[in-house]
Amino acid sequence: MNRFVSSFFFPIRYLLFFLSTNSFFIHCVLLIIFLFSISQVRADNHYEVVTNKGVGENKLSANSLRSIFSMHLKTWSDGTKIRVFVFPDDDQLHQVFSKEKLNVFPYQLRSTWDRLVFSGTGQAPIKVNSVEEMLEKVTNTPGSIGYLWRANINENVNVLEIK
Amino acid sequence: MKMLTCSRLSSFLGILPQKMLIQGILLLVFGVISLSIQGQNLHTKEAIVIQENPAINLAATQLPSQVTVPKKSSWVNNAFDWYQKKSMQGDFQIHGFIGQSYILSSHNNVFGHSTSGAGGSFGLTEAGLNASFRPLPKLLISAQVLSRRAGEGSSGMPRLDFAFLDYRLYSHEANQFGIRAGRLKNPFGFYNDTRDVPFTRPSILLPQSIYFDRTRNLALSGDSVQLYADVGHSRWGTFSTQVGLLFPIVSDRDTERAVLVFPNMHGHLTREVSYIGRGIYETNDKRIRLGVSGIWLNSNYDPPVGEKILGLPITSGSLQFSPVYFSAQYNSERWSLTGEYAIRHFAYSGFHHDTIDKTNFFGESFYVQGEYRITPKWETFIRYDVMFTDRSDKNGKNWVLQDPDHLKGFEHSRYAKDFTVGLRWNVTPEFMVRAEYHHVNGTGWISRLDNPLLNQTEKNWDLFAIQASYRF
Numbered sequence: 001m002n003r004f005v006s007s008f009f010f011p012i013r014y015l016l017f018f019l020s021t022n023s024f025f026i027h028c029v030l031l032i033i034f035l036f037s038i039s040q041v042r043a044d045n046h047y048e049v050v051t052n053k054g055v056g057e058n059k060l061s062a063n064s065l066r067s068i069f070s071m072h073l074k075t076w077s078d079g080t081k082i083r084v085f086v087f088p089d090d091d092q093l094h095q096v097f098s099k100e101k102l103n104v105f106p107y108q109l110r111s112t113w114d115r116l117v118f119s120g121t122g123q124a125p126i127k128v129n130s131v132e133e134m135l136e137k138v139t140n141t142p143g144s145i146g147y148l149w150r151a152n153i154n155e156n157v158n159v160l161e162i163k
Numbered sequence: 164m165k166m167l168t169c170s171r172l173s174s175f176l177g178i179l180p181q182k183m184l185i186q187g188i189l190l191l192v193f194g195v196i197s198l199s200i201q202g203q204n205l206h207t208k209e210a211i212v213i214q215e216n217p218a219i220n221l222a223a224t225q226l227p228s229q230v231t232v233p234k235k236s237s238w239v240n241n242a243f244d245w246y247q248k249k250s251m252q253g254d255f256q257i258h259g260f261i262g263q264s265y266i267l268s269s270h271n272n273v274f275g276h277s278t279s280g281a282g283g284s285f286g287l288t289e290a291g292l293n294a295s296f297r298p299l300p301k302l303l304i305s306a307q308v309l310s311r312r313a314g315e316g317s318s319g320m321p322r323l324d325f326a327f328l329d330y331r332l333y334s335h336e337a338n339q340f341g342i343r344a345g346r347l348k349n350p351f352g353f354y355n356d357t358r359d360v361p362f363t364r365p366s367i368l369l370p371q372s373i374y375f376d377r378t379r380n381l382a383l384s385g386d387s388v389q390l391y392a393d394v395g396h397s398r399w400g401t402f403s404t405q406v407g408l409l410f411p412i413v414s415d416r417d418t419e420r421a422v423l424v425f426p427n428m429h430g431h432l433t434r435e436v437s438y439i440g441r442g443i444y445e446t447n448d449k450r451i452r453l454g455v456s457g458i459w460l461n462s463n464y465d466p467p468v469g470e471k472i473l474g475l476p477i478t479s480g481s482l483q484f485s486p487v488y489f490s491a492q493y494n495s496e497r498w499s500l501t502g503e504y505a506i507r508h509f510a511y512s513g514f515h516h517d518t519i520d521k522t523n524f525f526g527e528s529f530y531v532q533g534e535y536r537i538t539p540k541w542e543t544f545i546r547y548d549v550m551f552t553d554r555s556d557k558n559g560k561n562w563v564l565q566d567p568d569h570l571k572g573f574e575h576s577r578y579a580k581d582f583t584v585g586l587r588w589n590v591t592p593e594f595m596v597r598a599e600y601h602h603v604n605g606t607g608w609i610s611r612l613d614n615p616l617l618n619q620t621e622k623n624w625d626l627f628a629i630q631a632s633y634r635f
Contacts, residue, residue, distance in 0.1 A: 063397045066447065067337040072393055074300065075334055081300045083253050089592055090539060103448045105496050107536070112449075114363045117258050119348045119356035120305035120325045121391075123295050126253040141252055 047093055048153060049101065049160040052144040059161045066102045068145060070112050071122045076143060084125035085137050085146035097147045101162060249296070259292040262361040262632035270621030271606055272613040273368075274314040277626070287367075287630075288312040288319060289359050301331040301341075309359055313376070315612035324348070324359075325384055337395025343407075347387040350405045350441040351456035352488045352503055358383070361632035365501070365534055365544055366585050367599055368628065371608040372528030372550030373488065373503050385409035385437070400447050406440040411460055423464070425472050425519060435461035435481070443490075454490035459483075464514075473518055480514030486526075497536050504529040506554070527554035540589045548581040550607050575622035579605035594633050601626040 049065065051057070056078055060068075067073035074082055087094040089106050098106045116122025128134045131152045138146045139156040153159060249255035266273055267283035275286025293307035306326035312319030327345025334340075348356040352373055357363040368376075389407030411434050419432055441456035465479045486507035493500045507526035511519050530548035537543060551557045559574030585599030606620045614620050 061336060061397065063395055063447070064336045067393075067395060072339055073334065073337065074297075074303075074331060079300060081254070081297065105449075105494070107539070108449045108494060111363065114360065115357055117256075117295070118260075118291070118293065118307070118360045118363060119350075120293065120295060120307060120327060121303075121329060121343070121356075123253060123256050123297065123303070124258070126251075 046150045047097060047147055048150055049145065049147050049162060050138050050153060050157040051146075051160055052138055052140075052142055053156065053158055054142050055145070055158060057160065058158060059163055061163050062101070062103075065160075065162055066104070069098070069102055069109065069125070071116055071125060081143045083141050083144045085128050085134055085141075085144055086125045087134070088127060088129065093147065093149060101147070254297045255294070256296075257292070257294050258635060259290070260360050260362065260632060260634035261288075261290040262630055263288050264367055264628055264630040266626065266628045268624060268626040270624040271609050272314065273609065273626060275613065284314075286312065286314050289361065289632075291324065291359060293324075301334070303329040303331075305329070311359060314610055316376070316379075316610050337393065337397075337401060339391075339393040341391055343387075343389045343391065345386070346384055347389055347407070347409070348384045349387075349409070349411075349439055349458065350389075351439065351458060351486075352505075353452070353454065353490050353492065353501065355383070360634070361630060362595060362634050365532060366546070366583060367597065367630045368583075368601070368626075370503070370530040370532070370546060370548040371579065371581065372530055372548045373505050375608055376610065383412070385411045385439075387439070389439075397447070400451075401445050402442065403445070404440070404442045407438070409437050409439055410434045411437050411462065428464070428466070428470070428472060430464055430466035430470060432482070433463045433465060435463060437461050450494050452490070452492040452494070455488070456490070457485070457487045459485045472516060475516055475518075477514045477516040477519060480516075480519070481512055483510045483512070484508070499534040500532070501534070502529065502531045524553040524555065527551045542587040542589070544583075544585050544587075546581075546583045548579075548583065550579050550605075552577045552607055570617075573617045573620070575605045575607075576617065576620065577605075577607055579603055579607035579609075593635060594631075596629070596631045598627070598629045601628075 049060070055076060057076060064073060068082055068084060069086070071084065076082055089110055095106050098104055098109055102109070113122075113124045117124050126137070128137055128146070131148060134146050134148055135152060135154070135157065138144045138148075145160070148157075246255060250257075263285065264274075264287040265283055265285050266275070266277040266287060267279060268277045269279060272278060272284075275284035277284040277286065289309075289311050291307055291309045293305065295303060295305035297303050304327075307324040308321050309324035310319050310321040311317045323346060325346050325348050327343050327347050329341060329343045331339060331341040350356055354364055354369055354374060358369055358374055358379070361367070387407045387409035389405050391403070391405045393401055393403045395401040423432075438459040439457070441454060443452060443454040445452045460483070462482050462484075463479060464482060466477050470477060484507070486505050488503060488505045490503045491501070505526075505528045507528070509522070509524055509526060511522040514520050528548075528550040530546055532544060532546040532548075534542060534544040552559075553562065556562055557578060559577030562577050563570045563574055581601050581603045583599055583601045585597060587595060587597035589595050602623075602625050604623055606614070606622065606624075609620065
């Protein structure tokens with residue numbers, strides 16, 4: 001996690017430093033470091049998609065996952081209800097999860113949900129405010145799906161593999 | 164892209180001899196960036212604390228999730244328990260919103276007496292409450308009541324905005340197929356489905372060229388049966404369609420005044436079966452969205468006995484309004500670029516009246532809009548919006564020739580060109596405040612109920628609006 005914080009800061013420092021010097025060599029080196037540390041932010045992968053123990057699936061395609069979190073796919077393959085849990089829009093894990101796993105920006109998810117809710121054609125996911133609440137809800141709600149930092153995952157939930 | 168910008172910036176800065184100046188600018192940039200990161204940083208620290216103490220989390224999960232209170236067995240308690248359980252699982256949901264706007268215009272009334280002479284107007288109030296329930300995995304029931312107070316056209320009387328059943332007939336991965344029946348929102352363009360919810364629209368006034376507020380009730384929702392389908396492909400994206408039959412809502416005065424284009428038509432409109440359809444293609448990352456929608460709206464006009472228009476008697480006749488909309492959007496993390504184009508066919512027939520039966524023209528509208536998210540809390544937009552009532556008579560000159568004595572000088576009521584800039588502040592995810600400024604040339608879309616006298620309308624005018632809105 002510390003890596004995440006520092007990787008936010010370091011690129012900017014490198015950038016500022018390399019802007020303020022005149023050596024071409026230093027420019028190149030720092031630019032590479034800058035781009036590399038950005039890609040590190042992207043590769044941060046310390047979270048998983050989790051489901052209730054009762055959910056039969058243990059693999060899901062990226063397309064289905066996006067469809068579930070866009071609130072379009074509403075049932076598991078055995079016909080039972082999918083219940084989606086998310087963190088608030090400005091939560092860090094929510095942002096990382098939606099950008100990396102779903103490949104959409106959080107504001108796009110929000111507008112998709114708003115369109116469904118206020119035209120009546122769908123429902124919103126259920127918002128949880130803490131890691132504890134996410135774990136508790138996914139553990140106890142049949143058909144639930146959510147996401148958690150790896151360190152918070154315990155044996156009461158299933159981890160889904162995303163193909 | 165980043166590399167390019169950086170290297171350009173550095174070479175540009177390298178040319179400048181004043182190193183002091185550069186360092187000053189860099190300091191400033193660094194200050195701004197670190198300030199903006201501070202917020203995220205706080206959040207991150209919280210996450211770390213939580214993450215490093217899994218033991219605490221475990222303990223938390225072992226606690227009973229709810230405090231159980233001994234209960235009397237009455238149906239009230241049972242109903243309450245049922246509601247609590249269903250809403251905790253998300254099967255039963257209630258959402259709502261409220262928005263209040265203040266509008267000040269230099270000339271021409273928009274939503275009440277908004278002109279500066281009258282001190283502006285608090286005439287636009289929007290509120291909605293909706294409930295949705297999923298009793299079965301594939302069945303969704305939802306309804307919304309809407310109250311809108313907006314000038315003479317909308318009194319604020321609550322009305323049933325939508326209420327319908329949605330049954331999913333087929334569902335496999337990203338492919339869905341289903342049916343909806345009841346009162347449904349009319350799907351057209353990017354914004355019509357949720358046009359009254361301040362949070363879902365880009366501005367206080369939607370681009371009026373496409374989303375006319377004066378025929379809003381006609382356009383908004385109708386009693387309808389619709390089929391819908393989403394077809395998803397892991398590489399190419401998703402194509403979503405909705406097609407349906409509907410009975411439009413034509414029985415309000417503002418719609419009648421807007422649709423009945425000849426003066427002194429005092430009869431009423433009755434509704435006929437109409438058709439609607441929309442297809443939207445989205446890439447999987449929702450960066451590109453392309454849409455086509457069309458409506459084939461039919462209604463009948465019944466004149467009062469002995470009604471004469473331009474001195475000649477008329478009979479009942481039919482009106483046809485068939486617009487087609489093309490929509491396109493590009494989304495990046497910070498930018499969204501949106502454009503919509505509409506061509507609107509309007510025809511009268513069967514009135515046994517030469518002039519009226521000849522009424523057959525195409526209106527044309529489009530807008531382009533850029534939105535920029537400065538931070539997640541601050542957004543800004545800029546838009547240029549154009550409409551022509553009759554595309555073969557863009558400056559209104561031919562229209563004036565119909566009746567030069569009365570219409571001369573009011574060519575501007577046949578078009579409108581609106582330039583808008585706006586700023587939005589998302590104070591919290593639930594509360595938002597925004598402001599916008601319009602400079603408009605033309606009066607093509609202003610409400611005729613709010614502006615009954617042509618000679619009190621003004622060709623060039625400005626409008627300023629602020630709005631506060633809350634949702635849950």
